[in-house]
Amino acid sequence: xxxxxxxxxxxxxxxxxxxxxxxxxxxxxxxxxxxxxxxxxxxxxxxxxxxxxxxxxxxxxxxxxxxxxxxxxxxxxxxxxxxxxxxxxxxxxxxxxxxxxxxxxxxxxxxxxxxxxxxxxxxxxxxxxxxxxxxxxxxxxxxxxxxxxxxxxxxxxxxxxxxxxxxxxxxxxxxxxxxxxxxxxxxxxxxxxxxxxxxxxxxxxxxxxxxxx
Amino acid sequence: xxxxxxxxxxxxxxxxxxxxxxxxxxxxxxxxxxxxxxxxxxxxxxxxxxxxxxxxxxxxxxxxxxxxxxxxxxxxxxxxxxxxxxxxxxxxxxxxxxxxxxxxxxxxxxxxxxxxxxxxxxxxxx
Numbered sequence: 001x002x003x004x005x006x007x008x009x010x011x012x013x014x015x016x017x018x019x020x021x022x023x024x025x026x027x028x029x030x031x032x033x034x035x036x037x038x039x040x041x042x043x044x045x046x047x048x049x050x051x052x053x054x055x056x057x058x059x060x061x062x063x064x065x066x067x068x069x070x071x072x073x074x075x076x077x078x079x080x081x082x083x084x085x086x087x088x089x090x091x092x093x094x095x096x097x098x099x100x101x102x103x104x105x106x107x108x109x110x111x112x113x114x115x116x117x118x119x120x121x122x123x124x125x126x127x128x129x130x131x132x133x134x135x136x137x138x139x140x141x142x143x144x145x146x147x148x149x150x151x152x153x154x155x156x157x158x159x160x161x162x163x164x165x166x167x168x169x170x171x172x173x174x175x176x177x178x179x180x181x182x183x184x185x186x187x188x189x190x191x192x193x194x195x196x197x198x199x200x201x202x203x204x205x206x207x208x209x210x211x212x213x
Numbered sequence: 214x215x216x217x218x219x220x221x222x223x224x225x226x227x228x229x230x231x232x233x234x235x236x237x238x239x240x241x242x243x244x245x246x247x248x249x250x251x252x253x254x255x256x257x258x259x260x261x262x263x264x265x266x267x268x269x270x271x272x273x274x275x276x277x278x279x280x281x282x283x284x285x286x287x288x289x290x291x292x293x294x295x296x297x298x299x300x301x302x303x304x305x306x307x308x309x310x311x312x313x314x315x316x317x318x319x320x321x322x323x324x325x326x327x328x329x330x331x332x333x334x335x336x337x338x339x
Contacts, residue, residue: 020317024288025238030309031291032245033328034301041248049244054234114265116283125233125243129225133268133278150226167257196229 058124059195061092062172065122066198067189069099070177076101079174087122094121094170100163101174102203107154109147109162109200110171111139117165119172123195130199140164150201173200180207231280239284246291255294263290 021029035041065087069076078086083099097119100108112118113136118126129135139146143160147153154160163171175197181189196202234240250257267286276282295301316331 019322020314022236022238024242024285025236026310026313026317027288027292027306028238028241028245029313030306031288031295031301032241033313034305034309035245035249035295038300040252040254040300041245045248046241046244049247050237050240053243054240112261115261115268116264117261127229128231128233128280128283129228131280131283132225132228133272135225146225167261 053120053125057121059122059193059198060190061124062119062122062195062198063190063193064186065090065092065172066174066193067186069174070181070189071186076174083172092121094119096168096170097122098163098169098171099174100161100171102176102200104176105158107147107152107158107160107200107203108171108173109139109143109160110165110173111136111162112165113137113140114166117167117170119170122172123198127195147201147203150196152201152203154203173198175203175205178205178207235280236284238288239280242284242288242291246287249291249294254300259294260290263294266290267293 020026032041032043032046036043065079068090069079075086075089078089079099080101083097084095086099087094087097100110102108112130116126116131118130120126135146140162143162144154147160163169165171175193177189178192181192192205192207194202194205197205246260249255250260264287267290268283271282271286272278276285292301292303292306296303296306312328312331313326314331315333315335316326316328318335319330319333320326
């Protein structure tokens with residue numbers, strides 16, 4: 001076998017071994033293995049978190065809470081007074097939570113200008129656009145423009161309130177209850193509540209959405 | 214709003230249905246951060262400050278405003294926080310990255326990759 005042939009075969013073998021993870025994947029793996037060795041991380045807890053946030057925990061928790069608030073005005077008032085305590089009553093754990101309510105005259109929009117603070121226990125992982133610099137900077141500077149881009153046009157009299165989240169302040173928007181939903185039960189109402197409505201990039205929820213799906 | 218600004222905003226809504234995690238390491242990085250906060254290794258405030266600082270650096274370096282940049286910044290924030298108090302120093306981490314790299318190269322495709330496979334030199338397949 002010539003030198004050239006052996007090099008070629010080595011290259012083919014390398015190609016076969018191209019399951020080498022990307023640089024950030026190797027760094028994440030290295031970090032986790034060191035943290036596990038130091039007893040600072042339980043690998044089972046990491047796997048459980050990934051499983052939960054990839055599949056189970058999503059905006060449905062928040063949607064159920066909003067639906068309950070629509071049905072029960074007292075609960076809604078408790079949410080507005082002390083949201084962290086109110087959601088605890090319902091079995092959810094989200095610290096530093098503040099609820100803000102949309103009305104015919106007020107629209108609320110939530111952003112984290114610093115990074116991506118978000119009530120993850122209620123809404124799951126934030127959407128990608130929530131983490132992008134474009135949203136983080138423009139939601140404050142040009143909220144009407146951002147809303148327009150999401151297809152939301154506010155009437156002139158509507159005041160827009162932009163809330164900047166931090167690690168100690170996480171917001172959930174209680175959207176307005178759609179017309180034509182009198183007598184609906186919690187599950188039916190919750191099916192109308194979208195993630196974007198609870199962030200504020202959607203305003204008018206529709207009773208038809210559930211009927212269509 | 215200027216035309217260029219509205220164009221720049223275009224991608225936001227289009228990103229609405231994207232999967233949150235494109236690659237498993239992205240979920241792994243956030244899982245590590247959330248678990249370390251839960252263990253009080255650092256606070257949620259420290260995490261948000263460190264992530265915010267990395268995102269600012271990325272913007273200053275004109276890296277693309279996309280999920281890949283976000284998760285790379287999250288990884289860098291995690292490394293910075295753990296290096297800051299000497300828990301995991303950069304050299305130790307770099308060594309471990311190389312060990313894993315060798316472990317992957319030394320392990321035939323389809324077999325589970327163990328860290329011990331990276332302990333020796335990289336095996337040349339000839």
